[in-house]
Amino acid sequence: MALPFTTVRDLLRFGVSRFTQAGLSFGHGSTNAYDEAAYLILHTLHLPLDTLDPFLDARLLDDEIDAVMKVIERRAKERVPAAYITQEAWMHGRRFYVDERVIVPRSFIGELLQDGLQPYVADPDQVTRVLELCTGSGCLAILAAHAFENADVDAVDISPDALAVARRNVDDYGLEERVSLYEGDLYAPLPSTRYEVIITNPPYVNAQAMQALPEEYRHEPELALAGGADGMDVVRRIVRDAGKWLTEDGVLVVEIGNERPNVEAALGGLDLVWLSTSAGDDNVFLIQAADLPA
Structure with missing residues (x-):
């Protein structure tokens, strides 16, 4: 009928x-x-x-x-x-290809990149090297390349499937000469260098929250969501080693969703700067290189 x-x-x-x-x-x-x-x-x-x-x-x-x-x-x-x-997602007016090999892009770091992370980055035009860890679809690496127009961007993911999606997006934006993709575990595959900016939207969902995720989120790769018992397994490792990869005046920016209490418990004693986004002041933190563990 x-x-x-x-x-x-x-x-x-x-x-x-x-x-x-x-x-x-x-x-x-x-x-x-x-x-x-x-x-x-x-x-x-x-x-x-x-x-x-x-x-x-x-x-x-x-x-x-x-x-x-x-x-x-x-x-x-x-x-x-x-x-x-x-098979598309939109961030700040830019279209990205997506499929089930990557989580759907929705990072609040994208908002912060619109003004080049100022005032924590004094002059975005002077930034020459940016690193994105856990790049997934490559959307933040591409937004970073537009925010820091004179920078080369390295982007890392442990998933070859995710990097295939990222490669498609990098190619779609004609950024092959400026955005380099690396397969491996966090900093491990990178050449020896220093970055003025490191950004990351890593797996951070704690085990209890993973069990309560709506069905929509279960279509996404678990590898890109699950962060261990307290959600901080990957975050701890990123922060622990970031000082080896940042310049003296560099910054690390990490998105952690609703996990602020677990972040503060895991990284107690570090000088965390909580950045304001459209979701409030609890979703993204920044650490200056000088405040990272030695």
Whole structure:
């Protein structure tokens, strides 16, 4: 039986109702059922993602309605993040290719890179070398290359699958000459050098929180999320060795989600600077090179 839908407005209403009925979790680019439905509908119909109103009452072809319904049902039944359905994620106006080999990009460090980490980096134009650990899709490395226009960026991940996605994104942005990808465990694969800036959004979810993750997050690689009993297994190692890789006036910037109490317990005694983002003051910390362990 044909569905009684003829317009984008019809599909949008149905999508919101379907997603709400299914009890979906959001946080992979959208924060609510309306925005998620609008994004998936516009993407599926090859319409501008920032222009909904002019198309709300456009009458659709049967095959267009069918295509949108399949996407809505996949999101509702399989609880796959929307970014895996569309194979794209957006950060600060830039599009990145993603698939199930990487977590969906959503780092607050991207916000901080918009002004080149000032005032903690005095002059972004003077930065010559940047390192990103746990690069995943490569999005932060690419944003760093744009923030620090005179810098070469090294990006590391332990997953060859993730690096294949990162390579695609680096190539898409034409940054092959400035962004170098390394496979290995944190600092291990790097050539001997020093960086003015190290950024990282490492695995930091503690074991208890991993057990409570919504189904959407279980589609993402566990390797990129799980940080051990207190979430700090990788964070401790990054901070412990960062002083060997930073210049004297360099900075380390680490994203840790909702794990601030575990960070402060694990890194007690270090002078942590908590940076303000759209999520508040508890998601990203910075350490100056001079304040790192010897």
